[in-house]
Amino acid sequence: MRVAMLVSPRSIELREVAMPEPPPGGAVVAVRVALTDGTDLKAYRRGHPQMPFPTPFGHEFSGEILALGAGVSEWRVGEAIACVHSAPCGICFWCAAGEEELCESVMDRKILGAYADAIVVPPHILSRNAFHKPEEMTFAEAAFLEPLSCVVHSRDLLAMRRRSNVAVFGDGGFGMLHALLFARDGHESVLVGRRPERLALAASLGLATIDASARDVAEALRERTGGRGADAMVECTGTAEVWELAPSLVRRGGVVSFFGGLPADARVAFRAARLHYDEVRLISPFHFTPRAVASAFALLRERAFDCTRLISHRYRLDRIVDAFAALDAGIGLKAAIEV
């Protein structure tokens, strides 16, 4: 089978490898659709500390069961599967506390390599974070399970009141998914971005937008909120400038959520008085829990909104080099690799 290997920055090789055997309790899944995401693009550009070269990559996918390991009774060969690339251990301190996104081993035991003909889904994922894809859900929709799980976890951590005024900063896939989910939940959601084609896409999805290249964002948000500022603000740009700006964009008693990560050694500064006297809370969602994955699957199932509108390009696996070259050049939002 073919597997795309990232061998050095900006260099992908499609290699021929032996078809893996399914582990006991696990499965080999024939990938049907794999989606690109920001982490993959970052790894493509400059490598990733947790992914030493050469490395398989790609983690948002859906497919069909190709082979099953001993002891699996919930699945049949040929069935369509929607799953994520990780699952918590269920026994560590954090799992016992219900903070499974922080599970000691959730990152160590995640799987990469969805840009391939097939991928091994180990038992801990197959038993905990995998779902039977219904006929009416497309493989492309099902491949959104992982990014949507991150966004559901992010939303749940915010614990917003009904009909909150929420600003999402960032016009990438995660910004769009947040804004779509908030709008679906009945919040007053606005997407703040800079790129005209992304803002046009957001508007076509029914989202309110603010063009940060043309407007003072704080002023635009005050206008929308009777001068108070947003109830909540979700940072999805992963830039230190926006992290530092964020506390000034919410109302007194508002909450800022840092969804977009910064480099490990980055430092940011806030005015202490804003946090203390105005009770501005800062939170920082990471990854997701099985609860969030189940909610995300329910959202996909009910077609709460059309995630696939975020797919800007489609490529066959043998053109994965072109897919990343285009994304690297700033073309497109999310590419679907069809296997």
Ligand SMILES: [Zn+2]
């Ligand atoms: Zn655990």
Ligand SMILES: [Zn+2]
């Ligand atoms: Zn992802």
